[in-house]
Amino acid sequence: MIRVLADWPWQRRPAAVVAVPSRTRPRLVGSLARRLARVGRLHFLGELSRVGGAAPGAGAGGNAVHRLAAVHDAFSVGDELAAGLAQLAEDEPVLLxxxxxxxxxxxxxxxxxxxxxxxxxxxxxxxxxxA
Incomplete structure (x- = not known):
């Protein structure tokens, strides 16, 4: 994991990490994000809130319109995550x-x-x- 962060050709190194909530592997994504933050000495800001979206797999196999519709309203930034983002400098990237x-x-x-x-x-x- 350290090599992934060290070898990535960053234009600007991220300052913080945010996880996408996973319906199929929630513990995996959260623990990976926390570990990347710890190893990379980055702030772990938490994860996005899942607020909507279609059922898992609803857009699978469809065209781009169906796939976008399945996730278009699926996430929001909760108060704690928003507060963490506000503490970052104006130009600091976030690793998603x-x-x-x-x-x-x-x-x-x-x-x-x-x-x-x-x-x-x-x-x-x-x-x-x-693919």
Whole structure:
């Protein structure tokens, strides 16, 4: 894990870590995000709140519109996470951790929520990419 952080060609190193809540692997994503924060000496700000979205797999196999619709309103930035983001400097990036990406819509929607809450930049980090 240390090598992943050390070898990543950062333009600007992240200052904090946020987890995407996972319906299928909640403990994995949370513990990975905490560990990345600890090893990288970054602030762990918590995870986004899951507030909506379709049932797991609802957009699977559909076109981009169906896949986006499945996650469009799925996340929000809770008060504690918003307070943590507010403590970061204006230009400090946030590392967004998820377990899997296939279309990229979950990361896009989650990053949008973080940006709207004040994150300067959001850098995605996933364990796997499903083609």
């Amino acid at each position: 951790v998820d377990d899997l990406t296939d279309t990229g819509w979950t990361l896009t929607v989650a990053a949008r929520e973080l940006r709207m809450a004040g994150a300067a930049q959001v850098l995605p980090f996933t364990l796997a990419v499903q």
